[in-house]
Amino acid sequence: MPRLKRILLILIPVIVLPLVFALDIVRMTVDLGISGLGTVRELALLASFASIGIALGSAEDRTKHNVPKELGRLLLFYAAVLAAIIFMTVTSLFGGEEGQETSVRYVAIHLLGTYIVGILVTVVAIVTLQRLRSMVLHKRTRGVRRNFLLFLGALGTTVLLSMPFIPPAGGILTYLSFTIAVILAVVNAFRQSWIVYLSRREKIYALVYAFLLFVVLTILDVLLAQRSDSQRAMLGFSPPIHAFVQITCLFATFYAGMAFVSTLFHLPTAEVFERKQSELNSLHNLGRLVTQVFDFEHLVETVTHMATEVSGARSAWLELFDQPGASVNGLRVVARQHASQQEIALFEANVLTALRKTVRESGKYSLIEDLWEDRRTKSLRELGVPKLALLSIPLVSHGALVGILHATKRAEQGFDQDDIDVLTGFSDYASITIENARLFLRSLERERLEQEMMLAQRMQKRLLPQTMPSLPGVEFAAVSESSAEVGGDYYDVFELSHGRYGLVVADVSGKGVSAAFYMAVLKGIFLSLVRLDHSPRELLVKANRALLESLEKNAFISVVYAVLDTKSGDLVMARAGHCPVVYASAKGTELIRPNGLGLGLTEGRLFAQSTEERVIRLATQDVCVFYTDGVTEARNAREEEFGYDRLIDAVQRHKTKDAAGIKDGILQEIRTFLENSAYNDDMTLVVIKWLARAEEKSRVIS
Amino acid sequence: MTEFKVQERPGEGVSILDLRGYLDAHTATDLENAFQRLLGAKKFNIVVNCRDLSYISSAGLGVFMAYIEDVRKNNGDIKLTNMTPKVYNVFDLLGFPILYEIYKDESEAISKFQNTTKH
Numbered sequence: 001m002p003r004l005k006r007i008l009l010i011l012i013p014v015i016v017l018p019l020v021f022a023l024d025i026v027r028m029t030v031d032l033g034i035s036g037l038g039t040v041r042e043l044a045l046l047a048s049f050a051s052i053g054i055a056l057g058s059a060e061d062r063t064k065h066n067v068p069k070e071l072g073r074l075l076l077f078y079a080a081v082l083a084a085i086i087f088m089t090v091t092s093l094f095g096g097e098e099g100q101e102t103s104v105r106y107v108a109i110h111l112l113g114t115y116i117v118g119i120l121v122t123v124v125a126i127v128t129l130q131r132l133r134s135m136v137l138h139k140r141t142r143g144v145r146r147n148f149l150l151f152l153g154a155l156g157t158t159v160l161l162s163m164p165f166i167p168p169a170g171g172i173l174t175y176l177s178f179t180i181a182v183i184l185a186v187v188n189a190f191r192q193s194w195i196v197y198l199s200r201r202e203k204i205y206a207l208v209y210a211f212l213l214f215v216v217l218t219i220l221d222v223l224l225a226q227r228s229d230s231q232r233a234m235l236g237f238s239p240p241i242h243a244f245v246q247i248t249c250l251f252a253t254f255y256a257g258m259a260f261v262s263t264l265f266h267l268p269t270a271e272v273f274e275r276k277q278s279e280l281n282s283l284h285n286l287g288r289l290v291t292q293v294f295d296f297e298h299l300v301e302t303v304t305h306m307a308t309e310v311s312g313a314r315s316a317w318l319e320l321f322d323q324p325g326a327s328v329n330g331l332r333v334v335a336r337q338h339a340s341q342q343e344i345a346l347f348e349a350n351v352l353t354a355l356r357k358t359v360r361e362s363g364k365y366s367l368i369e370d371l372w373e374d375r376r377t378k379s380l381r382e383l384g385v386p387k388l389a390l391l392s393i394p395l396v397s398h399g400a401l402v403g404i405l406h407a408t409k410r411a412e413q414g415f416d417q418d419d420i421d422v423l424t425g426f427s428d429y430a431s432i433t434i435e436n437a438r439l440f441l442r443s444l445e446r447e448r449l450e451q452e453m454m455l456a457q458r459m460q461k462r463l464l465p466q467t468m469p470s471l472p473g474v475e476f477a478a479v480s481e482s483s484a485e486v487g488g489d490y491y492d493v494f495e496l497s498h499g500r501y502g503l504v505v506a507d508v509s510g511k512g513v514s515a516a517f518y519m520a521v522l523k524g525i526f527l528s529l530v531r532l533d534h535s536p537r538e539l540l541v542k543a544n545r546a547l548l549e550s551l552e553k554n555a556f557i558s559v560v561y562a563v564l565d566t567k568s569g570d571l572v573m574a575r576a577g578h579c580p581v582v583y584a585s586a587k588g589t590e591l592i593r594p595n596g597l598g599l600g601l602t603e604g605r606l607f608a609q610s611t612e613e614r615v616i617r618l619a620t621q622d623v624c625v626f627y628t629d630g631v632t633e634a635r636n637a638r639e640e641e642f643g644y645d646r647l648i649d650a651v652q653r654h655k656t657k658d659a660a661g662i663k664d665g666i667l668q669e670i671r672t673f674l675e676n677s678a679y680n681d682d683m684t685l686v687v688i689k690w691l692a693r694a695e696e697k698s699r700v701i702s
Numbered sequence: 703m704t705e706f707k708v709q710e711r712p713g714e715g716v717s718i719l720d721l722r723g724y725l726d727a728h729t730a731t732d733l734e735n736a737f738q739r740l741l742g743a744k745k746f747n748i749v750v751n752c753r754d755l756s757y758i759s760s761a762g763l764g765v766f767m768a769y770i771e772d773v774r775k776n777n778g779d780i781k782l783t784n785m786t787p788k789v790y791n792v793f794d795l796l797g798f799p800i801l802y803e804i805y806k807d808e809s810e811a812i813s814k815f816q817n818t819t820k821h
Contacts, residue, residue, distance in 0.1 A: 554764035597797030
């Protein structure tokens, strides 16, 4: 309601009531002789109170009502009204016997007293009617609404029939309508549906308030009905309003009385209702569990919290397997509610292992009704564990035990079948949610790992040369393919002093991250060793020594290292367990395989003894192919390996092409051989083609 | 897809492991477990028969490297026998014949063990 309208509504009584008061004083002393003035006065009063009623009603609507509190508030109001009336009566402020004194001052004071009480009582009655309306119409049906409207009708009729212009002959009608209003008040008083929704505590409040309200209202009813000062004062104030107040108070009295009796009957059911209510709430909250799959910690906390809520348990804790299907020792407490770590540790040491096995084997819940009495748990009594009942419920998802939910209660209270049913149902739901949360976490983890592997892949790619050297007289071509995100193949070219170039091709044993790591280590070792101008064999001896420290026992690296002198065409190579080099010359194509042990296999002396060096003097159009075992071991659907013979043949076939052409030719032959089979391994090819000796070339140029 | 099997068989004073199929990074753990069992049972004289071993990868070779030290520390040995030429080539490329005794036949390896224990 707009503020302006409210101010206007308040303004009406503020202006009208003093006017009526003034008029009354004038009328008491002087007879104005204007007929119908009484009726106008009553209408003015009714209009004032009506606007107060509307203003109050609009103010109340916004707040949510709590019935016991409202009963308490009404009690306060009526106590105030009663106190005011008693005060007035004791101090004779309502005026003594009629006609004792007639001085204007005396009349004015008594009239003021009457007005104050009259207004107070009326306002309280208006508020009462509004509050009773909301109580009666709580969870209303059409019949309820109709009954209440009928009551209001009877009330209104009685008020109108009490107007001074109604001839005394109407007295019988007034009486009739009053009776109907009272009967309807009784009918409406049976509407106490709000009681059911109260908690036990609220019911106790309601009980006390309703009783006191009933007592206070009964006294007030008597005062308003009996020929007392207050009744006289109210009738003197306004007969219609007296009728209104009287009926409203009677209604309130009936209602308070009925509320008292109903609440009393509902009291024993309060606890049950409260529990059902909390169960219902918790089951409703179960839905919220689903949204918590994104926060596992919070989810398991909620599960234990709700377990205590739905069953009224004293404490609860949840144990989950890290891996499904593990032995019961794999159970880990992930959340606990009102259960201390020491307490769980005590249980763990004395009963839990056996209990877990029982639950796991039976797949059903296990209940120890009294820890002090049960054979298995008697010892807990001496250890200071309270007299408890212990319920253990399996959490099963996809037929496998994922965990166990334990709950305790005071033994005298115990877990009844209802508790067990609710908790088992709850556990079923919880296990699905937990499983979902885990799936979600796992997929999240996988995604994270995939991203990290992508990053590792990019980084590893950068460890390989981005371009091969482009020199006169010699061609280089290289390719490296990785089966997994990261691999263990490595190749590199280093520019050494005096026009020499170092070429390394290596293969780290194993696969994946560890292989990638060792590959990075190997690159570091080579980068530092090539600067020292060692011969290939010396370099490998040093690399072996450096790697022995950092390689795991079961890891090793096969390497071939060659140094090409671009002036002389001399290719010096040493092999550490790596695939032999394919060498194609005018004489034919062969495998060059100097002796040598893989890096990281054995200590330095044996390695140095058994590793040798080979020198090839390259002639024009000679081709050298370095590779990793992914090439020769490439296996097709018929389980055949590409092998050395096919490789030699391929080199022989393509050796007249340039280095890149040879590389592509070999790759193409491997692909054709594989015929789209899903073969997957790291594969590296490096091709060197010697075009002309530097001196020959310079001869040609000059 | 590719299968690998390792079976333990007692010999005279030795334990014999029969390998069959493809020994690669995926199946290497099977062989590791077999060695673990033998070492746990204090059986350090081990003959690995590779007659039915059709393929061995670097990860497979790594398994031998992982256990040889422990075995030799306990005066035992791992001797390899009956390799197909292809499998032998893989061992040979890496220089395993320098580090391990490799025999054509199982009986040679067994008698070798018996000779060393007699002395």
